[in-house]
Amino acid sequence: MGKKDDNKANRQYNNQMRRLINILIGIRDRKRGKVRNEFRQNLDANHPNFIFEADTENDTYKAIGITHEAETFGKKNMPLKRNPKRGKSEPSYIRNGIIETGHKNYGRKKIKNMDFSPEDKPNVKSKIRNYKKERKKKK
Numbered sequence: 001m002g003k004k005d006d007n008k009a010n011r012q013y014n015n016q017m018r019r020l021i022n023i024l025i026g027i028r029d030r031k032r033g034k035v036r037n038e039f040r041q042n043l044d045a046n047h048p049n050f051i052f053e054a055d056t057e058n059d060t061y062k063a064i065g066i067t068h069e070a071e072t073f074g075k076k077n078m079p080l081k082r083n084p085k086r087g088k089s090e091p092s093y094i095r096n097g098i099i100e101t102g103h104k105n106y107g108r109k110k111i112k113n114m115d116f117s118p119e120d121k122p123n124v125k126s127k128i129r130n131y132k133k134e135r136k137k138k139k
Contacts, residue, residue, distance in 0.1 A: 036061070039084070039114040041107040042099070048084070048111055049099060052128050059103050064127060065095035072096065078127070082117040094124065098131050 036051045042063070049063035068090060070077060077093035084092060116124055 039111040044105050048114060060100050061106060063099045065099050067093050067095055081119040084114045084116055086113045
């Protein structure tokens with residue numbers, strides 16, 4: 001009987017700890033902005049964007065623009081090894097800078113047939129990481 005009671009007590013303790021951890025993770029995500037990692041159509045630019053963060057306070061998304069142009073506003077864009085849209089072979093690029101616009105400027109549905117290739121993911125992650133570092137410095 002003693003072993004069963006100990007196991008039950010351990011399970012209850014573990015469940016309580018999991019709940020506490022999930023609450024703390026939720027608080028952390030609320031402060032930073034909710035992580036999204038999805039493609040949506042930007043209705044203003046009529047281009048797909050990779051949304052990496054949603055700011056719930058200001059109702060905005062932070063996104064990386066994807067385009068077919070080698071230059072945007074006189075600045076060179078970062079080339080991708082493979083077009084994120086499946087089945088397309090034309091060259092594509094990641095725009096310079098981060099796009100921050102309201103939820104209303106994006107389509108309601110995620111674009112499901114888009115993803116970054118394994119060769120491109122490190123470049124995208126580094127762009128996001130550099131943006132977050134700069135934002136942290138400014139605060």
